[in-house]
Amino acid sequence: MAERKLRIMVAKPGLDGHDRGARILARHFRDSGFEVIYTGCHQTPEQIAASAIQEDVDVVGLSCLSGAHRYLFPKVVELLKEKGADDITVIGGGIIPEQDFQMLYDAGIKAIFTPGSTLEAIARWVRENVTQGS
Amino acid sequence: MQRVLSCFMSRDMKKADKIRKGDIRSATRLIRDIEDNVPGAKSTMKHLFPFTGKARVLGLTGAPGAGKSTLIDALISRYRAGEKTIGALLVDPTSPFTGGAILGDRIRLQRHAEDPDVFIRSLATRGALGGLSKAAGDAIHVLDAMGKDIVFVETVGTGQQEVEVMNHVHTVLVVLVPGMGDDVQALKAGILEIADIFVINKADRDGTGKLYTEISNMLDMVQAFPGGWRPPIVNVGSVFQPALFREHVEQLSQAIDGHYEHLVKNDLLGDRIRRQTLVELNEALRSCILAPILEKLVKEGEIERMVDKLLKKESDPYTCAEEIANKYLR
Numbered sequence: 001m002a003e004r005k006l007r008i009m010v011a012k013p014g015l016d017g018h019d020r021g022a023r024i025l026a027r028h029f030r031d032s033g034f035e036v037i038y039t040g041c042h043q044t045p046e047q048i049a050a051s052a053i054q055e056d057v058d059v060v061g062l063s064c065l066s067g068a069h070r071y072l073f074p075k076v077v078e079l080l081k082e083k084g085a086d087d088i089t090v091i092g093g094g095i096i097p098e099q100d101f102q103m104l105y106d107a108g109i110k111a112i113f114t115p116g117s118t119l120e121a122i123a124r125w126v127r128e129n130v131t132q133g134s
Numbered sequence: 135m136q137r138v139l140s141c142f143m144s145r146d147m148k149k150a151d152k153i154r155k156g157d158i159r160s161a162t163r164l165i166r167d168i169e170d171n172v173p174g175a176k177s178t179m180k181h182l183f184p185f186t187g188k189a190r191v192l193g194l195t196g197a198p199g200a201g202k203s204t205l206i207d208a209l210i211s212r213y214r215a216g217e218k219t220i221g222a223l224l225v226d227p228t229s230p231f232t233g234g235a236i237l238g239d240r241i242r243l244q245r246h247a248e249d250p251d252v253f254i255r256s257l258a259t260r261g262a263l264g265g266l267s268k269a270a271g272d273a274i275h276v277l278d279a280m281g282k283d284i285v286f287v288e289t290v291g292t293g294q295q296e297v298e299v300m301n302h303v304h305t306v307l308v309v310l311v312p313g314m315g316d317d318v319q320a321l322k323a324g325i326l327e328i329a330d331i332f333v334i335n336k337a338d339r340d341g342t343g344k345l346y347t348e349i350s351n352m353l354d355m356v357q358a359f360p361g362g363w364r365p366p367i368v369n370v371g372s373v374f375q376p377a378l379f380r381e382h383v384e385q386l387s388q389a390i391d392g393h394y395e396h397l398v399k400n401d402l403l404g405d406r407i408r409r410q411t412l413v414e415l416n417e418a419l420r421s422c423i424l425a426p427i428l429e430k431l432v433k434e435g436e437i438e439r440m441v442d443k444l445l446k447k448e449s450d451p452y453t454c455a456e457e458i459a460n461k462y463l464r
Binding site: 034043047050053084 | 158159162165166236238240241244247248253254256
C-alpha cells in the first residue's frame with residue numbers, strides 16, 4: 001500500500017479578503033507534499049465545515065486577519081462536531097492577540113500561528129501532530 | 135429485522151450500504167482509500183458495482199483557465215432548479231517533484247457547498263497523464279452508487295492529447311476560449327475529436343467569431359459523424375453579464391440534454407457504456423496482473439539488475455520483458 005497522502009484545507013472564514021498569507025501557506029503545503037484544497041475568501045463556517053467533510057481532509061487551516069476569529073474559529077469546530085467529524089484537526093492563524101489563545105484552545109483549535117511563524121514550522125506541526133486518514 | 139440482517143453483512147458490505155444511502159463521509163473516504171491504494175477498497179467497490187450505471191456522467195475538458203469550473207457551477211444551479219441531485223469530481227495536477235497539489239477548482243463552486251444534494255470532491259492526478267486521476271473511474275462509480283442523478287467530471291487543464299475523459303462519461307464538453315492559436319490547431323487530432331459539444335467560453339471576447347468558424351469548418355470536413363451526431367457549438371458569454379450568461383447556460387444545458395436523448399434514442403448509450411466497461415476491465419486486469427509482478431520485480435531488485443544489463447548492452451528491453459513473461463505468465 002502506498003503511503004497515505006495528507007489532505008489539508010486552507011480556508012478564509014468571514015469578511016476578510018486578505019489571502020496573500022493563506023495562498024503562500026497553501027503553496028508551502030503543496031511543496032511539502034500535501035494535497036491542499038483551497039476554498040478562497042469570504043467563506044461561512046458552514047461552507048468550510050461542509051467542504052472539509054466532502055473533501056475528507058485531515059486538517060482545516062483557518063486564516064483570519066479581520067478580528068472575527070473569536071466567533072468564526074470555534075464555530076467551524078462546533079459544526080464539524082455536530083456532523084460527527086470532530087476527528088478533523090482545526091488550526092488557525094492570522095492577526096490573533098495572545099489573550100485570545102486560551103479561549104480558542106478551549107474551543108478546540110489545536111494550534112495557532114501568528115505573524116513571525118515560519119512556513120516550515122507550520123508544516124512541521126501538521127506533519128507531527130496529524131495522522132493521515134485517521 | 136434490519137438489525138438481524140446486518141449481522142450477516144461483512145464490513146465492506148456495510149460500508150457499501152452506507153454509501154448507497156448517501157453517507158458523504160463513507161463515500162469520500164472510500165474515494166480516498168482508492169486513491170491511496172488501501173487494501174479492502176476494491177472489495178467495497180465490488181459491492182457497489184451492481185448499483186452503478188444510473189447516473190448521467192458529463193465530462194468537461196479544456197485548457198487551464200478556460201472556465202470549466204465556472205461552467206460546472208452554473209450547470210449545477212441549472213440542474214438543481216430541476217431538483218436533480220449532483221456529484222462533481224474536480225481534477226487538478228499533482229506536482230511531479232513533491233507529490234503535493236493545490237486543488238483549487240472548488241473555489242468556483244462554493245455556493246453549493248452547503249446544499250446536501252450536491253457532493254463535490256477534488257482529486258489530484260497523482261501522476262496520471264490522461265487528464266484524470268487513476269481513481270477517477272471508481273470515484274464516478276461511488277457517486278453513481280450514492281444515487282446522484284448527474285455526475286460532473288472536470289479534467290485538469292488540458293492541451294491536445296488528454297482524452298481519457300471520453301472513456302468515463304456519456305457526454306464530453308470541450309471548453310475553448312477565443313485567441314489561442316491559428317486555424318491549423320483545429321485540424322489536429324486529439325482533444326478536438328472527442329467533443330460531443332463544443333463550448334466557446336468567454337464569448338464576449340475578440341476572436342469568438344473566428345474560433346466559431348474554425349470549429350465549424352473543421353466539422354464540415356468530417357465525412358460521417360459517429361452515431362450521426364454533429365457536435366453543436368455553444369457560445370457562452372461573460373459571467374459578469376448575468377442575465378445573458380444564464381441564457382447561454384440554458385442553451386448549453388439544452389445541448390447537453392439533446393445529446394443524451396440522441397444517445398438513448400439511437401441506441402448509442404449501450405455502445406458508450408460497453409467501451410467504458412472494456413477500458414475498466416483493461417485497467418483492472420493491468421492492476422491485478424501486471425502491478426503485482428512489477429512490485430515483485432522492484433522488491434527483489436530484479437528491475438535494477440535488468441536496467442544494469444541494458445546499460446551495459448548485455449540485453450535489450452524486449453528480451454528482458456519476454457523473460458519475465460515466460461517466468462510469470464506461462
